[in-house]
Amino acid sequence: MTLQTRDVSWRRGGTLVLDGVTLRPEPGSTIGLLGPNGSGKSSLLRLLQGIARPDAGTVALDGIDLARLRRREIARAVASVTQHADTDVDIVVRDVVRLGRTPHRSALGGELARDERVVAEALEHVGLTAKAGHLWHTLSGGERQRAHIARALAQEPRELLLDEPTNHLDIRHQLELLELVAALPLTAIVALHDLNLAAMFCDTVVVLQQGRVVAAGPPADVLTAELIAEVYGVRARVSHDDGSGRPTVTFQPGPLDRASLHS
Amino acid sequence: MVAREQGLAQQGQALSTKPLAAAGLTLGGIVLLAVSVGVAVTLGPADVSLVNVRDILLNHLGFAEIPVRISEDAIVWQERLPRALVAAACGSGLGLCGAILQSLLRNPLADPFVLGVSSGASTGAVLFGMLGLGGGVLGLSGGAFLGALVAFGLVLLLARFASGGTSGVILAGVASTQLFSALTSLVMFAFADSDEARGVMFWLLGSLEGMRWDDVVLSTVVVTIGAIVCIASARTLDAFAFGEDVAASLGIAVARTRVLLLVLTALLTATLVSIAGAIGFVGLVLPHAARLLFGQRHARVIPATIVLGAVFMVWVDAVSRVAFAPTPLPVGVGTALVGVPVFVLLLLRRRGRA
Numbered sequence A: 001m002t003l004q005t006r007d008v009s010w011r012r013g014g015t016l017v018l019d020g021v022t023l024r025p026e027p028g029s030t031i032g033l034l035g036p037n038g039s040g041k042s043s044l045l046r047l048l049q050g051i052a053r054p055d056a057g058t059v060a061l062d063g064i065d066l067a068r069l070r071r072r073e074i075a076r077a078v079a080s081v082t083q084h085a086d087t088d089v090d091i092v093v094r095d096v097v098r099l100g101r102t103p104h105r106s107a108l109g110g111e112l113a114r115d116e117r118v119v120a121e122a123l124e125h126v127g128l129t130a131k132a133g134h135l136w137h138t139l140s141g142g143e144r145q146r147a148h149i150a151r152a153l154a155q156e157p158r159e160l161l162l163d164e165p166t167n168h169l170d171i172r173h174q175l176e177l178l179e180l181v182a183a184l185p186l187t188a189i190v191a192l193h194d195l196n197l198a199a200m201f202c203d204t205v206v207v208l209q210q211g212r213v214v215a216a217g218p219p220a221d222v223l224t225a226e227l228i229a230e231v232y233g234v235r236a237r238v239s240h241d242d243g244s245g246r247p248t249v250t251f252q253p254g255p256l257d258r259a260s261l262h263s
Numbered sequence B: 001m002v003a004r005e006q007g008l009a010q011q012g013q014a015l016s017t018k019p020l021a022a023a024g025l026t027l028g029g030i031v032l033l034a035v036s037v038g039v040a041v042t043l044g045p046a047d048v049s050l051v052n053v054r055d056i057l058l059n060h061l062g063f064a065e066i067p068v069r070i071s072e073d074a075i076v077w078q079e080r081l082p083r084a085l086v087a088a089a090c091g092s093g094l095g096l097c098g099a100i101l102q103s104l105l106r107n108p109l110a111d112p113f114v115l116g117v118s119s120g121a122s123t124g125a126v127l128f129g130m131l132g133l134g135g136g137v138l139g140l141s142g143g144a145f146l147g148a149l150v151a152f153g154l155v156l157l158l159a160r161f162a163s164g165g166t167s168g169v170i171l172a173g174v175a176s177t178q179l180f181s182a183l184t185s186l187v188m189f190a191f192a193d194s195d196e197a198r199g200v201m202f203w204l205l206g207s208l209e210g211m212r213w214d215d216v217v218l219s220t221v222v223v224t225i226g227a228i229v230c231i232a233s234a235r236t237l238d239a240f241a242f243g244e245d246v247a248a249s250l251g252i253a254v255a256r257t258r259v260l261l262l263v264l265t266a267l268l269t270a271t272l273v274s275i276a277g278a279i280g281f282v283g284l285v286l287p288h289a290a291r292l293l294f295g296q297r298h299a300r301v302i303p304a305t306i307v308l309g310a311v312f313m314v315w316v317d318a319v320s321r322v323a324f325a326p327t328p329l330p331v332g333v334g335t336a337l338v339g340v341p342v343f344v345l346l347l348l349r350r351r352g353r354a
Helices: A041-049 A071-077 A093-104 A112-125 A141-154 A171-183 A195-201 A225-232 A258-262 B002-042 B050-060 B070-104 B117-130 B139-162 B165-191 B194-205 B213-232 B234-242 B244-249 B254-276 B282-294 B298-323 B331-353
Strands: A003-012 A015-023 A030-034 A056-061 A078-081 A159-163 A187-191 A204-209 A212-217 A235-239 A248-252
Touching: A003 A041, A015 A041, A015 A056, A015 A212, A030 A041, A030 A195, A041 A078, A041 A159, A041 A187, A071 A078, A071 A093, A078 A141, A078 B244, A093 A112, A093 A141, A093 B234, A112 A141, A141 A159, A141 A171, A171 A187, A171 A195, A195 A248, A204 A225, A212 A225, A225 A235, B002 B050, B002 B070, B002 B298, B050 B070, B070 B213, B070 B234, B070 B254, B070 B282, B070 B298, B117 B139, B117 B165, B117 B194, B117 B254, B139 B165, B139 B254, B165 B194, B194 B331, B213 B234, B213 B254, B213 B298, B234 B244, B234 B298, B244 B254, B282 B298, B282 B331, B298 B331
Parallel strands: A030 A187, A030 A204, A078 A159, A159 A187
Antiparallel strands: A003 A015, A003 A056, A204 A212, A235 A248
C-alpha cells in the first residue's frame, strides 16, 4: 500500500487536464512521469500531494482517501519538491531544511534533538553539510534543488514527488541529482522532460498525453520510436546496444512522416 | 565519526541553553520597555523626575501613600503615562501586522500603511465623522475603523484577482491609496471647514494627543490577543518562506491560516488606526530590524518585533512631543522621518541582489 490514484479525472478552467489516470507505484521504486508540456504531469503531482482534489476518482494514501486526511498527516508521509520554489527571505540552508520538520512538530516544539539529527542527516545525504550556514540566495541552481530535496527528506516521507527537478541544471548536476533520488529508500515519482534521463534512472515510466496514460512499464519496453513519434511528434531512434539494458534515445531532425506511423 | 558525535553533542548543549537565553532576552526586553516608558514620562515642559513617576505609579496601584504635587500627578497619570502606553501598544501591534503581512504575502515591502489601509481609515473618518453618514453613531473613530477594514478587504481582493504574484499586492495597495486619498480630498474640499479639516489631518498623520485610559485598555487588549496568536503561529509563518504550495506540502492548512491571520491583521490595524491615526512605516521597518538582529525564524522575529516596536514608538513619540515644544509634532511624521530612509535602503539592497 502506498500513494495511489484510481481513475482520477480533473478539470481545470474548462479543460480536462487528467482523464481517468490510475497510478499504482511499486513501493521503493522510482517512477518517471513523461509527456509533452501540458500533458498533465504537474497536475497529477498536485493531486498526489493533496493540494488539489480530483473531480472524479480517488487519490489514496495507504487506502485512505487524501480528502479525509489532515494536511499534517499527509505531510508526514508525502514530501514534494515543486518547480520555482524560491524565496526573498535571508534564510540559511540549515533553516530551509529545518522547515521539513514542520509536520512533525507540535506548537510547543517537540523533540529538538531528534529534529537536529534528521536535519543533519538530510544535509549529509545531499552533500550540503558544508553549506549549511550559507544564505539561500548565494546557492547555485543545483544546490538550491538539493536543498529542497534535503528539506523534503527531513520530512521523513515514504513518498517523494518531484516536478522536473533537473530544470536549469547542467548535465553533471542532472545526473547527480537523479542518481541521488533513485538511490533513496522511498517511492519517488518524478516528472521529467529528458527521455534519456528517465531511461537511465527510472524503474518504471508512465507516459501521459492530453491527460491520459498512453503507456506504462519499464523504460526498455515503453520507450520506442513509435511511441515517441506518437506522443511527442518527433523522429527518434531508440537503441539498446550499450549493454546496460537501458534504452538510449537519439533524436533526428526533419518532419515526422505521419503516414508511416499508422501504416 | 567521533568528531561528528561531538558536534551533535555540542548542538544538544546549545539547545538546552536556548530556553535560558530566550528567557533572558524576554526579561531584558520587558525591562527595556519599562525603563523607556518611565523615562519618556519624565520628558516634557513640566519637570517630573523618575522618582516622582515611581511614587505616582505606586500611589495609583495602591502600594503606597506618598505625597506628590497634584499637578504632577495629573500630568503623569492622566496625560503622559496613557500616551506612552498607547504608543507602546501601537508600535507592537503595527509591527506585528507588518511581520504577518510580509511573511504571508511574501513581500518585504508589505505593511498596513503601504497597503492603503490608513488612507481607507481617513476616508471612513471623513464620511462618518464629517458628513454624519450613519446618523453620527460611529463618529470619527468608528468611521476610521470601518474605512480601514474596507480598504484592507479591497486591496486583498484586487491582489487576488490581479494574481500579480508578490508585487500585485503592493500595486493594489498603491492604487487603493490613491483612490481613498482622492475621496478624502473630494469630501474635504466640498464640505469641510478648517476645523474639521484639521481633525482629518489627525488620521492622515497619526497622533497620540489626548490619549485616555480607555484607549490604553482597548489597544492593549487587542495587541495582546494579536501577540498571542502570532507567537502561536510562528512555525506556520516560517513555512510560508517558499510560498503557499511548499507550505501546503509541509502540512500547513494554507487557506485557514491565511484567513485567520489576515482577519487578525485587519482588525488589529483598524483598531489601532481608529485610536491613534495612520502611523506609517512602523509596520514596515520594525520587523526588518527584528530580523536583522535576531535572524529569520518567527519564533524570534515576533517577540523581538513586539518589544522593539513598543520601545521604538515610545521614544519616537517622546521625541516628537518635546523636540518642537510647545508645538507637538504628529508622531506619524517622526516615524516616517525614520522609516522612509530605511525603506529606501531595503529597496536598494533588494536591487543589489537581483
